[in-house]
Amino acid sequence: MNINAENNCIVIFGASGDLTYRKLIPALYNLYKIGRLTENFSVLGVSRTELTDDDFRQKMRLALIEFEGAEGEKLDNFCQHLYYIAINTSDALEYGKLVPRLDELHDKYQTGGNTLYYLSTPPSLYGIIPECLAAHGLNTEEFGWKRIIVEKPFGYDMKTAKALDTQIHRFFEEHQIYRIDHYLGKETVQNLLVLRFSNGLFEPLWNRNFIDYVEITGAEQLGVEKRGGYYDGSGAMRDMFQNHLLQVLAMVAMEPPAIINADSMRDEVAKVLHSLHPLSDDDLEHNLVLGQYTSSIIDDKKVNGYLEEVGVPAGSTTETYMALRCEIDNWRWAGVPFYVRTGKRLPTRVTEIVIHFKTTPHPVFSQKAPENKLIIRIQPDEGISMRFGLKKPGAGFEAKEVSMDFRYADLASPSVLTAYDRLLLDAIKGDATLFARTDAVHACWKFVQPIIDYKAENNRIYEYEAGTWGPTQADKLIARTGRVWRKPSGCMKKKV
Numbered sequence: 001m002n003i004n005a006e007n008n009c010i011v012i013f014g015a016s017g018d019l020t021y022r023k024l025i026p027a028l029y030n031l032y033k034i035g036r037l038t039e040n041f042s043v044l045g046v047s048r049t050e051l052t053d054d055d056f057r058q059k060m061r062l063a064l065i066e067f068e069g070a071e072g073e074k075l076d077n078f079c080q081h082l083y084y085i086a087i088n089t090s091d092a093l094e095y096g097k098l099v100p101r102l103d104e105l106h107d108k109y110q111t112g113g114n115t116l117y118y119l120s121t122p123p124s125l126y127g128i129i130p131e132c133l134a135a136h137g138l139n140t141e142e143f144g145w146k147r148i149i150v151e152k153p154f155g156y157d158m159k160t161a162k163a164l165d166t167q168i169h170r171f172f173e174e175h176q177i178y179r180i181d182h183y184l185g186k187e188t189v190q191n192l193l194v195l196r197f198s199n200g201l202f203e204p205l206w207n208r209n210f211i212d213y214v215e216i217t218g219a220e221q222l223g224v225e226k227r228g229g230y231y232d233g234s235g236a237m238r239d240m241f242q243n244h245l246l247q248v249l250a251m252v253a254m255e256p257p258a259i260i261n262a263d264s265m266r267d268e269v270a271k272v273l274h275s276l277h278p279l280s281d282d283d284l285e286h287n288l289v290l291g292q293y294t295s296s297i298i299d300d301k302k303v304n305g306y307l308e309e310v311g312v313p314a315g316s317t318t319e320t321y322m323a324l325r326c327e328i329d330n331w332r333w334a335g336v337p338f339y340v341r342t343g344k345r346l347p348t349r350v351t352e353i354v355i356h357f358k359t360t361p362h363p364v365f366s367q368k369a370p371e372n373k374l375i376i377r378i379q380p381d382e383g384i385s386m387r388f389g390l391k392k393p394g395a396g397f398e399a400k401e402v403s404m405d406f407r408y409a410d411l412a413s414p415s416v417l418t419a420y421d422r423l424l425l426d427a428i429k430g431d432a433t434l435f436a437r438t439d440a441v442h443a444c445w446k447f448v449q450p451i452i453d454y455k456a457e458n459n460r461i462y463e464y465e466a467g468t469w470g471p472t473q474a475d476k477l478i479a480r481t482g483r484v485w486r487k488p489s490g491c492m493k494k495k496v
């Protein structure tokens with residue numbers, strides 16, 4: 001497959017928003033800088049705010065200087081590819097204005113009509129924009145390909161996700177739809193597949209015979225920042241668990257794909273997500289912990305509790321923390337618990353997977369052997385660490401835990417792509433491998449729906465102080481079987 005992009009025009013809806021200038025434009029700039037975009041591309045920013053092309057270029061230039069340290073000729077040349085048009089994005093008639101603008105850009109950049117639409121808008125517009133584009137024939141592939149990237153959240157629950165799918169499918173076919181989950185664009189998430197499927201060493205052990213349990217942690221040190229309004233309607237379950245962490249779980253648990261292409265890969269992802277053991281009320285009663293952070297003093301500074309954050313309604317019961325024990329009903333994983341947790345305002349930012357292997361069948365040396373575990377650090381300090389027991393120097397046969405570490409940075413090449421770089425490039429090239437397919441999204445919602453229903457009925461949210469590892473109930477959840485959550489190192493110490 002060609003590693004570079006074809007000539008194209010990228011239309012960003014929601015161009016005056018945060019995601020555009022923090023992630024999308026920097027990603028396109030990086031691709032341009034390392035020569036992965038052709039000279040024949042243009043970016044058309046679309047939103048309601050009245051801006052000229054020059055205003056838009058100026059705003060994006062500042063973002064690139066701030067976030068990418070961009071400068072010089074590359075920056076000037078890149079900005080020349082940026083254009084802007086203001087329309088009322090919920091009014092189909094207004095989309096008529098896009099037609100001449102796009103014709104002009106397709107002509108100027110010889111794109112053959114290839115167009116990538118990026119929906120970086122409030123989710124309420126995800127169903128409307130495709131319809132408005134179609135009203136002006138901007139969805140048909142008679143003149144160049146037309147693809148549409150949809151940001152998360154893809155629906156709010158099972159019903160709305162299905163309704164959204166139906167709406168988009170009326171105007172775009174599945175092969176044109178790219179549901180983005182930026183976790184799949186992370187180099188280290190993809191590395192999971194390479195680790196598993198290009199080594200003979202791990203695969204024989206990667207099953208219920210040798211694995212005791214799996215931990216997946218998505219911890220964030222920050223709170224909800226300025227996104228209280230959005231977050232309150234979402235919570236940890238919809239914001240992180242339903243999408244990012246379930247995708248990571250799928251990468252840990254899936255079967256090897258027959259070949260690496262979009263269909264085979266996504267078949268395996270969907271299969272494993274469909275095998276998640278459905279959660280009953282009884283499971284949820286015992287295996288789910290939801291929490292909300294309260295204020296605290298960290299590094300001598302007061303940190304707001306969730307209820308004090310801007311945009312959060314008084315008395316909100318939205319969860320900022322979630323821990324769940326779940327299982328996968330298939331031959332490989334039957335009986336192996338997966339403990340997944342995520343939260344805001346935890347002691348550190350870390351995403352990691354810990355594979356805990358079973359202990360030795362019999363203690364040859366009098367004391368209990370150290371646990372064997374494989375820690376796959378997705379971020380930060382990406383890497384893999386294998387922990388096992390070796391003899392403590394000196395008399396006797398006492399074993400101590402030692403570690404063999406690999407740091408991804410040791411491989412780093414200047415052209416490592418960030419998640420958005422990689423996913424935008426893939427979408428431009430028409431490679432949907434790392435995008436969520438409709439059946440996988442439905443499988444995630446199907447699994448999560450009982451949690452949503454359970455929460456609606458038993459609004460049980462435990463408090464945890466900002467800067468701690470979540471409610472103590474989460475420790476009890478895992479401790480019931482004699483296990484403990486790993487405390488990732490490098491944690492910021494909470495002052496007491």
Ligand code: BG6
Nearest residue numbers: 152182183220239240244351379
């Ligand atoms: C986003 C969530 O999708 O992922 C945010 O909306 C969260 O709330 C973010 O902070 C985490 O992404 P990352 O790449 O920083 O782990």
